[in-house]
Amino acid sequence: MSRRLHWLSVGAMALGACSLSTVALAQNPYKIVDHWKIGGEGGWDYLKVDSAAHLLYITHGPAVEVVSTETGKVIHTITGLKGTHGVAFDANGKYGYISDGGANEVVVFDRHSFEKVAEIPAGTNPDGITYDPSTNTVWAFNGRSRNATVIDVASQKVIGTVALPGKPEFPQADGKGNVYDNIEDKNEVVRIDAKTLKVTAEWPLAGCDSPSGMAIDIEHHRLFSVCDGKKMAVVDTESGKVLATPAIGDGPDAASYDPTLELAFSSNGDGTLTVVDAKGDSYGVLQTLPTQHGARTMTYDPIAKRAYLVTAEFGPMPAAVPGQTGHRRPPVIPGSFTVIVVGRE
Template identity: 25%
Template structure:
């Protein structure tokens, strides 16, 4: 006699791990929200700063479907008549998973994208250098941190018009909300203070002292208990009580260029995944006792972090590898690396982003956005190997050079240059002067026809990347030289 279908289903469920219900509540949702298993309806988005694109990936087979092109590369975007977006960077999504809000720092904009069709619905222009945007849990507003000024711009989610401004100390970095929608937590990139804002009346109701002024990213736990934020300049991650009195629970030394943090609920417990750009790692911390439970090598300069709708995976953007990497949270191992656009910043995983259809409309191939050269630097005179990585993002006639510099003295001046010889000697052509942060690290950028010089066909014309101590015009000996 055939077993009824429901009995077969029962047996299958038992074979796959018993009748235990799936843990619910992945950020930014509440703990009471149902988990959403990985599906072809889900999408992983990454905001790509130098190609001015948003990549769209299917998480089932970890396949890039294409990119949404919001702007042109340099030098086209220098024109006074240019109308596209520049420095595509921040990202958030609506509670109904139908709208993506993408922040472009250079063009002071928030672009609203329909997740089902990949079409731009509207672009709202705000103040100088916005950084991140996120929807309130009721979906009625979008709070945009205007980092180049001193306020959060509150945008109406129906009209896409600014309806209010919340005055804060200069440099608000990012806002995330408590799952119940009561509080907005706004960290700062210019002042050592995170502000807690009452969403109902937009008043500051709490302040949390940051160990340093530079916070780029913040996350609130699904159970409404904790808020985690990163400090990029000193390489720390802090945790505070999500409810009054908003007291600090822990300050953790995580490593140079600590970028983003996100929180994941799994059958093993609740964990914080933190991208450490200067170490090319993601570190995993238990949210109960704040202990380090895993270190995952992921690739060059990890940045944005976001979990799948069921917490089985964490996706990380690799800023200096032009890639998206997928981590299996059961084993804390990388299971896929997907080529995407240039210099991915924020990453969002949106469950059921495409409720029907293929969801590939309005997507374009990578094209020029997929063309990047990668280099590595090493210590000039032996010693420990430096994880300093360099990417040359092809922009047509020119390249954007980005160096993720680590392993130097804290708060000291240096020069990134081209040298005539592999050991860093010979004719020196400075590219960029920079100052290291308190962790002895820095993100250094330069623009020009650099790749043709470095990779020229003639050996006599070849130049080598080098970092010199001192300032332009007063440089000392090489401290790091090109490794390849």
């Protein structure tokens, strides 16, 4: 795999008027620093890093693999699941929450023993999941029933269901009483009041189709939604206005944000990681790093300054079946599932 770096210095750099994030990346751009072979079979979805515990949680078919970010080794596998999508954490380091789309439930586990402690019914196919610290609740966004299940962390009980205007994708909470979510089939973002459990705004994402992954810059009131058509929509969370649509790679599914470097990231299925300058108003692309085909989901550790992406090797695309609809996918080669570690060292 080529590790050649593609990164762009804006014209202002030559004049000495570049942003701090541009300077930081120019001095130390991102690169692939390691590959961790996880193996196993089947598909995967989102990842979640626990920076303090040095652990990476990977949803992998009917299981969640817990990987040490210090050794790259699997230290535990949470099994007995059906079709995992995402992981969220509570605020005090005690519990984790898995959206098990195949079982239509959220599975609660102990973050020290990794044992399951509760199975909470959700809507149909819970997918994106997030924790809101302002209300101490977990939000599971149900792709097929088009609603969100809200769980009280203190009681581990469902306290409400929020109807949504379309198919939800990845959510984010600002910790100030608002939860945001991409609505994939309507090309928009919704804002939800975390206390009243009501949708308070629907914002169209002009020029951004099928938004999936989302990251948030809480301090500067920005959302970063990655979309088909090789675009990232930068949205003002106060006005709902799309401020910019920087170019990213093809087939994105996850976004992340580094609040100290003020960088936004998009992991793309075409085998690239896009790094966007989120300082100021230009939102220029600073770097396009080749990764590996299919590496379209990721998580980012803002403490270690590392991104973790996952993909595998694929077999030939199956032949089309007359009358069959939906996307065809090539088979995953067993044992090839891998974590790609991207850093600045």
